[in-house]
Each structure stands twice: as structure tokens, then as C-alpha cells.
Amino acid sequence: MVSVSGVFHSIKARLPKPQTLITKGAGLAALAMVASDAHYVGKIQADLYASEKDAASTGFYLNNTLYQNNMSRFQAKIKDLSYKYELDQTYKRFFNEGIGYSKGFFSMLVHHVVPLGLGLGALLTKGKASIACAVGVGLYGTYEFVKNFFALGVPPGLDKFN
Numbered sequence: 001m002v003s004v005s006g007v008f009h010s011i012k013a014r015l016p017k018p019q020t021l022i023t024k025g026a027g028l029a030a031l032a033m034v035a036s037d038a039h040y041v042g043k044i045q046a047d048l049y050a051s052e053k054d055a056a057s058t059g060f061y062l063n064n065t066l067y068q069n070n071m072s073r074f075q076a077k078i079k080d081l082s083y084k085y086e087l088d089q090t091y092k093r094f095f096n097e098g099i100g101y102s103k104g105f106f107s108m109l110v111h112h113v114v115p116l117g118l119g120l121g122a123l124l125t126k127g128k129a130s131i132a133c134a135v136g137v138g139l140y141g142t143y144e145f146v147k148n149f150f151a152l153g154v155p156p157g158l159d160k161f162n
Contacts, residue, residue, distance in 0.1 A: 023122050023134035030119030030137045038108035045104025050096035061086040115140055 016024075065079040109116060118140060121133030147153060 019131070023130045026134040026137045027119045027122030027124075027130075030115045030141075031123065034109065034112045034116045034119065037112060038105045041108045042101040042103075042105035045107070046097040046101035049100025049103065050093045053096045054093055057092065058083075058086055 061083040065083045118133045118136040122130050
């Protein structure tokens, strides 16, 4: 017969240590922050990049409809048709949004390389390396909070220049 204390001891032996939970939690928190920022900037960059490309393309086809070499109504209708087709197309925007999202997402991964590396280190390593990375995540987060909260390193406003 199995005793109750034996069951609890068996369960306790399988649970991770609190230190492991804290280090892995710090790693997950850092990666969640990086992923959230990267996704947010990716969405913004997707719309911006696609809109810029749409505007440039639409301007090109509009310019094409405004200038003709001769008085041909047939050529004018072809140019108008190409302009209307350009206004109604959606496939270019789809691909341009993907390109813009990738640019924004990966630019934020590069911008957040320190918390990304420390978060991965805390999550994927064991022992002292994991603890060191978790401490690094905490120190980096504290530094960023203090720097941004107290506006350290921000140049003075326009009213401060003489």
C-alpha cells in the first residue's frame, strides 16, 4: 500500500525548483515582450510599406493616363483601363504587406537583441547560465524602466536652446 506522504514526496520530486520557475519565467517574460513589440511594429510597417507602394504605383498609372502621344481614343481608353485596374487590384498590397511586416518584425528583433538573447538564454540553458541570463533580464529591464521613466539621455526640448 502506498502512503500519502510517499505520493506527495513523489509529486514534489517531479516539480521544478522555485529557482528554475523564476529563471524560466524571466526568460518567457523577456521573449513575450520582444515578440509583442516585434508583432506590433510588423503590423504598422506592413500597412506603411504597402501604402507607400500603392501610392507610388497609382501615381505611375495616373501619370500614364494624363500623357498621350496622339489623340487616339482607343489608347486613352486602354490607359484609363490600366489605371482603374491598378486602383482595384489587391494582390500587390497582399505581398507588400507581407514584405513590410517582415521588415518591421525583424527590425524589432534586431533592436531588442539584448533581451532576446538573455530571454533565450534564461529559457534554454540550465544551472548558473540560466540564472545569469535571468539576472541579466532583470537588470536590463530595470535599466530600461529607469531610463525611460526619468527620460535619461533625452535631449532638452526646443525651449531649452538659446
